[in-house]
Amino acid sequence: MTAEPVIDAQETPATPPPTVRASLSPSRAADFKTCPLLYRFRSIDRLPERPTVEQARGTLVHAVLERLFDLPAAARTPQSAGDLVAPQWDRLVTEQPELATLFAEGDAAGVAEFLRSAAALLEGYFAVEDPRRLEPAEREALISAVVDEELLIRGYLDRLDVAPDGALRVVDYKTGGAPREAFEARALFQLKFYALVLWRTRGVVPRVLRLLYLKDAEVCDYAPDAEELVRFERTVVALWQAIEQATARQDFRPRPSRLCDWCSHQALCPSFGGTPPPFPAAGAGDPLADARSRPAAPGADE
Numbered sequence: 094m095t096a097e098p099v100i101d102a103q104e105t106p107a108t109p110p111p112t113v114r115a116s117l118s119p120s121r122a123a124d125f126k127t128c129p130l131l132y133r134f135r136s137i138d139r140l141p142e143r144p145t146v147e148q149a150r151g152t153l154v155h156a157v158l159e160r161l162f163d164l165p166a167a168a169r170t171p172q173s174a175g176d177l178v179a180p181q182w183d184r185l186v187t188e189q190p191e192l193a194t195l196f197a198e199g200d201a202a203g204v205a206e207f208l209r210s211a212a213a214l215l216e217g218y219f220a221v222e223d224p225r226r227l228e229p230a231e232r233e234a235l236i237s238a239v240v241d242e243e244l245l246i247r248g249y250l251d252r253l254d255v256a257p258d259g260a261l262r263v264v265d266y267k268t269g270g271a272p273r274e275a276f277e278a279r280a281l282f283q284l285k286f287y288a289l290v291l292w293r294t295r296g297v298v299p300r301v302l303r304l305l306y307l308k309d310a311e312v313c314d315y316a317p318d319a320e321e322l323v324r325f326e327r328t329v330v331a332l333w334q335a336i337e338q339a340t341a342r343q344d345f346r347p348r349p350s351r352l353c354d355w356c357s358h359q360a361l362c363p364s365f366g367g368t369p370p371p372f373p374a375a376g377a378g379d380p381l382a383d384a385r386s387r388p389a390a391p392g393a394d395e
Protein backbone atom coordinates (compact mmCIF):
# COMPACT_ATOMS: atom_id res chain seq x y z
CA MET A 94 0.00 0.00 0.00
CA THR A 95 1.39 3.40 -0.88
CA ALA A 96 1.30 6.62 1.05
CA GLU A 97 -1.97 8.48 1.19
CA PRO A 98 -1.95 11.42 -1.17
CA VAL A 99 -3.20 13.65 1.57
CA ILE A 100 -2.13 16.31 3.01
CA ASP A 101 -2.91 18.30 6.06
CA ALA A 102 -4.05 17.86 9.58
CA GLN A 103 -7.64 17.43 10.26
CA GLU A 104 -8.14 20.02 12.95
CA THR A 105 -11.19 21.42 11.32
CA PRO A 106 -13.71 23.62 13.06
CA ALA A 107 -16.53 21.25 12.19
CA THR A 108 -16.83 17.62 11.20
CA PRO A 109 -16.57 17.44 7.41
CA PRO A 110 -19.37 15.73 5.51
CA PRO A 111 -18.93 11.98 4.96
CA THR A 112 -18.21 12.47 1.25
CA VAL A 113 -14.98 14.29 2.08
CA ARG A 114 -11.92 12.09 1.67
CA ALA A 115 -9.05 14.54 1.53
CA SER A 116 -8.00 17.98 2.60
CA LEU A 117 -5.68 20.54 1.14
CA SER A 118 -4.23 23.78 2.45
CA PRO A 119 -3.16 26.67 0.24
CA SER A 120 0.45 26.22 1.33
CA ARG A 121 0.59 22.60 0.31
CA ALA A 122 -1.35 23.24 -2.91
CA ALA A 123 1.11 26.02 -3.72
CA ASP A 124 3.98 23.62 -2.99
CA PHE A 125 2.71 21.19 -5.61
CA LYS A 126 2.14 23.97 -8.08
CA THR A 127 5.63 25.32 -7.46
CA CYS A 128 7.41 21.97 -7.46
CA PRO A 129 5.79 18.51 -7.13
CA LEU A 130 8.91 17.12 -5.45
CA LEU A 131 8.80 19.88 -2.84
CA TYR A 132 5.20 18.87 -2.13
CA ARG A 133 6.30 15.25 -1.70
CA PHE A 134 9.14 16.16 0.66
CA ARG A 135 6.88 18.27 2.83
CA SER A 136 3.53 16.46 2.73
CA ILE A 137 4.36 12.79 2.11
CA ASP A 138 7.92 12.29 3.40
CA ARG A 139 7.27 14.95 6.04
CA LEU A 140 10.92 15.86 6.13
CA PRO A 141 11.74 18.25 8.94
CA GLU A 142 12.68 21.79 8.01
CA ARG A 143 14.78 23.74 10.43
CA PRO A 144 13.20 27.17 10.95
CA THR A 145 15.16 30.03 9.46
CA VAL A 146 15.68 33.40 11.08
CA GLU A 147 13.50 34.92 8.38
CA GLN A 148 10.61 32.53 9.09
CA ALA A 149 10.97 33.12 12.82
CA ARG A 150 10.83 36.87 12.24
CA GLY A 151 7.68 36.40 10.16
CA THR A 152 6.04 34.32 12.88
CA LEU A 153 7.00 36.90 15.50
CA VAL A 154 5.67 39.87 13.51
CA HIS A 155 2.41 38.05 12.80
CA ALA A 156 2.08 37.29 16.52
CA VAL A 157 2.64 40.93 17.45
CA LEU A 158 0.10 42.17 14.89
CA GLU A 159 -2.40 39.61 16.11
CA ARG A 160 -1.98 40.75 19.73
CA LEU A 161 -1.97 44.41 18.79
CA PHE A 162 -5.66 44.18 17.94
CA ASP A 163 -6.39 42.87 21.43
CA LEU A 164 -5.58 46.37 22.69
CA PRO A 165 -8.18 49.14 22.74
CA ALA A 166 -8.13 50.99 19.42
CA ALA A 167 -6.49 54.13 20.80
CA ALA A 168 -3.64 52.08 22.28
CA ARG A 169 -2.59 50.46 18.98
CA THR A 170 0.44 52.65 18.50
CA PRO A 171 3.92 51.91 17.13
CA GLN A 172 5.19 52.11 20.72
CA SER A 173 2.68 49.47 21.85
CA ALA A 174 3.62 47.21 18.96
CA GLY A 175 7.30 47.62 19.80
CA ASP A 176 6.58 46.78 23.42
CA LEU A 177 4.97 43.50 22.35
CA VAL A 178 7.99 42.24 20.41
CA ALA A 179 10.14 40.85 23.24
CA PRO A 180 7.27 39.25 25.24
CA GLN A 181 5.88 37.64 22.10
CA TRP A 182 9.32 36.27 21.23
CA ASP A 183 9.61 34.82 24.74
CA ARG A 184 6.20 33.20 24.33
CA LEU A 185 7.08 31.72 20.93
CA VAL A 186 10.38 30.32 22.21
CA THR A 187 8.56 28.72 25.15
CA GLU A 188 6.01 27.15 22.81
CA GLN A 189 8.54 26.23 20.10
CA PRO A 190 11.90 25.62 21.81
CA GLU A 191 13.58 24.91 18.46
CA LEU A 192 13.40 28.66 17.75
CA ALA A 193 15.97 29.22 20.48
CA THR A 194 18.49 27.21 18.45
CA LEU A 195 18.54 29.93 15.80
CA PHE A 196 20.96 31.80 18.03
CA ALA A 197 24.07 30.55 19.77
CA GLU A 198 23.72 30.19 23.50
CA GLY A 199 24.40 33.51 25.16
CA ASP A 200 24.21 35.43 21.88
CA ALA A 201 22.26 38.27 23.45
CA ALA A 202 23.46 40.70 20.80
CA GLY A 203 22.18 38.42 18.03
CA VAL A 204 18.78 38.11 19.68
CA ALA A 205 18.62 41.86 20.28
CA GLU A 206 19.40 42.54 16.62
CA PHE A 207 16.75 40.02 15.60
CA LEU A 208 14.16 41.75 17.80
CA ARG A 209 15.17 45.12 16.35
CA SER A 210 14.68 43.76 12.81
CA ALA A 211 11.17 42.58 13.76
CA ALA A 212 10.42 46.04 15.18
CA ALA A 213 11.60 47.57 11.90
CA LEU A 214 9.07 45.46 9.99
CA LEU A 215 6.36 46.69 12.32
CA GLU A 216 7.32 50.25 11.41
CA GLY A 217 6.63 49.21 7.80
CA TYR A 218 3.20 48.08 8.93
CA PHE A 219 2.39 51.44 10.51
CA ALA A 220 3.51 53.18 7.34
CA VAL A 221 0.68 51.54 5.40
CA GLU A 222 -2.10 51.08 7.96
CA ASP A 223 -3.42 52.76 11.05
CA PRO A 224 -4.72 49.95 13.28
CA ARG A 225 -6.55 52.48 15.46
CA ARG A 226 -9.03 52.84 12.59
CA LEU A 227 -9.61 49.11 12.12
CA GLU A 228 -11.66 46.49 13.93
CA PRO A 229 -10.85 43.18 12.24
CA ALA A 230 -13.69 40.67 12.17
CA GLU A 231 -11.26 37.76 12.44
CA ARG A 232 -7.56 37.21 13.03
CA GLU A 233 -5.51 34.08 12.45
CA ALA A 234 -8.74 32.31 11.66
CA LEU A 235 -8.86 28.74 10.38
CA ILE A 236 -11.41 28.66 7.58
CA SER A 237 -12.52 25.70 5.47
CA ALA A 238 -14.95 24.68 2.76
CA VAL A 239 -15.73 21.54 0.78
CA VAL A 240 -15.31 21.68 -2.99
CA ASP A 241 -16.21 19.01 -5.51
CA GLU A 242 -17.96 17.17 -2.64
CA GLU A 243 -14.76 15.29 -1.77
CA LEU A 244 -12.09 17.85 -1.05
CA LEU A 245 -11.85 19.96 2.08
CA ILE A 246 -9.85 23.12 1.49
CA ARG A 247 -8.71 25.11 4.45
CA GLY A 248 -6.11 27.42 5.84
CA TYR A 249 -5.36 30.24 8.24
CA LEU A 250 -5.98 33.76 7.08
CA ASP A 251 -4.06 36.53 8.80
CA ARG A 252 -6.97 38.95 9.02
CA LEU A 253 -10.48 39.42 7.74
CA ASP A 254 -12.07 42.88 7.72
CA VAL A 255 -15.80 43.26 7.23
CA ALA A 256 -17.16 46.65 6.16
CA PRO A 257 -20.51 47.95 7.47
CA ASP A 258 -22.07 47.00 4.11
CA GLY A 259 -20.82 43.41 4.53
CA ALA A 260 -17.92 43.67 2.06
CA LEU A 261 -15.02 41.39 2.94
CA ARG A 262 -11.34 42.24 2.78
CA VAL A 263 -8.79 39.45 3.24
CA VAL A 264 -5.45 40.75 4.51
CA ASP A 265 -2.17 38.85 4.38
CA TYR A 266 1.01 40.20 5.99
CA LYS A 267 4.21 39.54 4.05
CA THR A 268 7.38 39.84 6.05
CA GLY A 269 9.90 37.98 3.90
CA GLY A 270 13.06 39.57 2.62
CA ALA A 271 13.06 37.50 -0.57
CA PRO A 272 12.43 39.30 -3.85
CA ARG A 273 8.73 39.89 -4.02
CA GLU A 274 8.37 38.85 -7.66
CA ALA A 275 9.63 35.37 -6.74
CA PHE A 276 6.74 34.85 -4.34
CA GLU A 277 3.93 37.12 -5.49
CA ALA A 278 2.20 34.48 -7.64
CA ARG A 279 2.28 32.09 -4.70
CA ALA A 280 0.93 34.76 -2.35
CA LEU A 281 -1.92 35.60 -4.72
CA PHE A 282 -2.72 31.91 -5.16
CA GLN A 283 -3.08 31.60 -1.39
CA LEU A 284 -5.32 34.66 -1.17
CA LYS A 285 -7.59 33.33 -3.93
CA PHE A 286 -7.77 30.09 -1.98
CA TYR A 287 -9.12 32.01 1.03
CA ALA A 288 -11.46 33.97 -1.24
CA LEU A 289 -12.86 30.71 -2.59
CA VAL A 290 -13.41 29.33 0.93
CA LEU A 291 -15.17 32.54 2.03
CA TRP A 292 -17.32 32.62 -1.08
CA ARG A 293 -18.34 28.98 -0.69
CA THR A 294 -19.10 29.32 3.03
CA ARG A 295 -20.58 32.83 3.21
CA GLY A 296 -21.87 33.37 -0.30
CA VAL A 297 -19.88 36.59 -0.62
CA VAL A 298 -16.97 37.17 -2.98
CA PRO A 299 -14.39 39.19 -1.02
CA ARG A 300 -14.16 42.69 -2.42
CA VAL A 301 -10.43 42.96 -1.83
CA LEU A 302 -7.54 40.57 -1.38
CA ARG A 303 -4.76 42.61 0.20
CA LEU A 304 -1.07 41.80 0.49
CA LEU A 305 0.76 44.03 2.97
CA TYR A 306 4.49 44.00 2.29
CA LEU A 307 5.96 45.19 5.56
CA LYS A 308 9.58 45.36 4.48
CA ASP A 309 8.77 47.65 1.58
CA ALA A 310 5.79 49.30 3.30
CA GLU A 311 3.64 48.61 0.25
CA VAL A 312 0.09 47.46 -0.33
CA CYS A 313 -0.99 45.22 -3.20
CA ASP A 314 -4.77 44.97 -3.64
CA TYR A 315 -6.55 42.51 -5.86
CA ALA A 316 -10.29 42.35 -6.55
CA PRO A 317 -11.52 38.85 -7.47
CA ASP A 318 -14.85 38.13 -9.12
CA ALA A 319 -17.15 35.12 -9.01
CA GLU A 320 -16.26 33.89 -12.50
CA GLU A 321 -12.61 33.92 -11.60
CA LEU A 322 -13.29 31.98 -8.41
CA VAL A 323 -15.26 29.38 -10.36
CA ARG A 324 -12.20 28.92 -12.58
CA PHE A 325 -9.95 28.90 -9.55
CA GLU A 326 -12.05 26.19 -7.93
CA ARG A 327 -11.58 24.06 -11.04
CA THR A 328 -7.85 24.70 -10.80
CA VAL A 329 -7.74 23.57 -7.17
CA VAL A 330 -9.71 20.39 -7.94
CA ALA A 331 -7.45 19.67 -10.94
CA LEU A 332 -4.42 20.25 -8.74
CA TRP A 333 -5.78 17.82 -6.24
CA GLN A 334 -6.40 15.22 -8.94
CA ALA A 335 -2.83 15.70 -10.17
CA ILE A 336 -1.58 15.13 -6.60
CA GLU A 337 -3.60 11.92 -6.39
CA GLN A 338 -2.20 10.69 -9.70
CA ALA A 339 1.36 11.57 -8.73
CA THR A 340 0.87 9.71 -5.44
CA ALA A 341 -0.54 6.63 -7.15
CA ARG A 342 2.47 6.63 -9.49
CA GLN A 343 4.90 7.68 -6.78
CA ASP A 344 6.07 10.22 -9.31
CA PHE A 345 6.82 13.69 -7.97
CA ARG A 346 9.25 15.48 -10.25
CA PRO A 347 11.44 18.41 -9.37
CA ARG A 348 10.61 21.70 -11.03
CA PRO A 349 13.60 23.99 -10.50
CA SER A 350 12.95 27.69 -10.22
CA ARG A 351 14.20 30.72 -8.34
CA LEU A 352 12.37 29.34 -5.32
CA CYS A 353 15.01 26.57 -5.07
CA ASP A 354 17.18 29.14 -3.30
CA TRP A 355 14.74 28.94 -0.37
CA CYS A 356 14.23 25.14 -0.47
CA SER A 357 15.51 23.14 2.52
CA HIS A 358 15.80 19.93 0.53
CA GLN A 359 18.34 20.62 -2.20
CA ALA A 360 20.60 17.84 -0.86
CA LEU A 361 17.87 15.28 -1.69
CA CYS A 362 16.81 16.84 -4.98
CA PRO A 363 17.92 15.30 -8.29
CA SER A 364 18.15 18.78 -9.79
CA PHE A 365 20.99 19.41 -7.34
CA GLY A 366 22.63 15.96 -7.62
CA GLY A 367 20.69 14.43 -4.72
CA THR A 368 18.54 11.32 -4.39
CA PRO A 369 15.11 11.40 -2.72
CA PRO A 370 14.50 8.85 0.04
CA PRO A 371 12.41 5.73 -0.77
CA PHE A 372 8.75 6.56 -1.19
CA PRO A 373 7.17 5.99 2.22
CA ALA A 374 4.66 3.22 2.84
CA ALA A 375 1.23 4.39 3.89
CA GLY A 376 0.24 4.64 7.48
CA ALA A 377 -2.86 2.66 8.29
CA GLY A 378 -6.16 4.29 8.87
CA ASP A 379 -8.42 7.03 7.74
CA PRO A 380 -6.73 9.44 5.33
CA LEU A 381 -8.56 12.27 7.04
CA ALA A 382 -7.59 11.32 10.54
CA ASP A 383 -4.00 10.15 10.57
CA ALA A 384 -1.09 12.31 11.55
CA ARG A 385 -0.56 15.18 9.21
CA SER A 386 0.89 18.60 9.48
CA ARG A 387 -1.42 21.48 10.21
CA PRO A 388 -2.03 24.01 7.51
CA ALA A 389 0.80 26.48 7.69
CA ALA A 390 0.14 28.89 10.50
CA PRO A 391 0.26 32.59 9.76
CA GLY A 392 3.77 33.81 9.19
CA ALA A 393 5.28 30.37 8.92
CA ASP A 394 5.15 30.16 5.18
CA GLU A 395 6.64 33.40 3.96
Ligand code: SF4
Pocket residue numbers: 128130131347348349350352353356357358359362363364365
Ligand atom coordinates in the same frame (compact mmCIF):
# COMPACT_ATOMS: atom_id res chain seq x y z
S1 SF4 B 1 15.44 22.28 -4.78
FE1 SF4 B 1 13.97 23.19 -6.22
S2 SF4 B 1 13.47 21.55 -7.64
FE2 SF4 B 1 14.42 20.59 -5.86
S3 SF4 B 1 12.73 20.01 -4.49
FE3 SF4 B 1 13.42 22.04 -3.85
S4 SF4 B 1 12.08 23.48 -4.98
FE4 SF4 B 1 11.94 21.48 -6.01
